[in-house]
Amino acid sequence: MTHRSDWESVTTGDMKNSYEQSLDDSNTDLEISSSHFNQSFFNRAASYRKYPRGWLAPAIVVLLIVTFVILAILTGILFSHYSTMVEELTVLKKNDLKKDVSDLWQSVGNIMGDLSKIKTKVDTTEGNCTSCPARWKLIRSHCYYFQSQQPKSWEGAREDCATRNGILVVMKNLFEMNALLPTIGRERYWLGLKRDSENTDRWIWADGSSLTFEAWNEGEPNNDKDNEHCAEIMGGLQLWNDRTCDHRISYICKGVWTC
Incomplete structure (x- = not known):
């Protein structure tokens, strides 16, 4: 148990x-x-x-290809925008150049128009001619009348020039005076130049213009005896002189018509 x-x-x-x-x-x-x-x-x-040793290289290659494609696309877009901007700038420059040229031609046209008007006015007021009436002499595109056979006082000469549709000669510059000297020679001729009656120190041309060019002889104008109020040109000296207006000497008329 x-x-x-x-x-x-x-x-x-x-x-x-x-x-x-x-x-x-x-x-x-x-x-x-x-x-x-x-x-x-x-x-x-x-x-x-x-395993990575088998897929890393292909992955890198794929990544590079994708990156290259993206860069190529971006480059194409940028180049397209650049080309568009260049074309627009070229068009703008051409338009601006065309406008500048148009404005320039318009300015040239305006200037030519103004010159034409000035020439017409000069031809009308100063008698710019290519030919002259009988007994008038063409000198530098102006007509002159030389009167040496019948001497007159300054006032008589002025009146005779007026009847011939001219004025007692007005010399605007030295070029005009030098052009007349060969014909003047050694003679004395009245000029269309006289003292202002209200101011004897001021000289006025026969056409009402003020004296802007002068060729006085040395010591002239002297207003001898306070009686020399008219001007003459002395051919020998080729200079101006003031003398008594009543003296009778040769004179020169200048045409004022349009040919």
């Missing part, structure tokens, strides 16, 4: 042995699982280390 204490002892011993066996089995399984996990991890890691 088995006693209770023996049974308990046997049971306790068996349970202990069973627990220890289970614990050993668990450790064994854990070691096996751990070994299997480590082997699997290292296998996967090795495969990951080997």
Whole structure:
């Protein structure tokens, strides 16, 4: 007959042995699982280390191609915009140049018109001619009448010039005077120049214009005895002199008509 204490002892011993066996089995399984996990991890890691060597180079190539395509597209867009801007600037410059040329030609036309008007006025007022009436002499596109056969006073000469549709000669500049000197020679001729009756220091031409050019002899005009109010040109000296208006000398008329 088995006693209770023996049974308990046997049971306790068996349970202990069973627990220890289970614990050993668990450790064994854990070691096996751990070994299997480590082997699997290292296998996967090795495969990951080997795998990039196959796809990295193609990926880089693809990336470079995509980048090149994008840059090419952007370059094409920029070049297109640049070409458009250049064309627009060229058109603007051409339009501005055409406008400037048009304005220039318009200005030239206006100037030519003004010159034509001035020429017409000069021809009308100063008798710019290409031919002259009988006994008139053409000198530098003006007609002059030299009267030396019938000397007159200054006033008589002025009146005779008026009847011939001219004025007692008015010399506007040195060029005109020099052009007349060869015909004047050594004679004395009245000029259409007289003192202003209200201001004896002022000289006025027969056409009413003021004196802007003069060629007086040295010491002239001296208004000797306060009686020399008219001007003459002395051919020998080729200079001017003031003298009494009543003296009778030769004179020169200048045509005022339009030929």
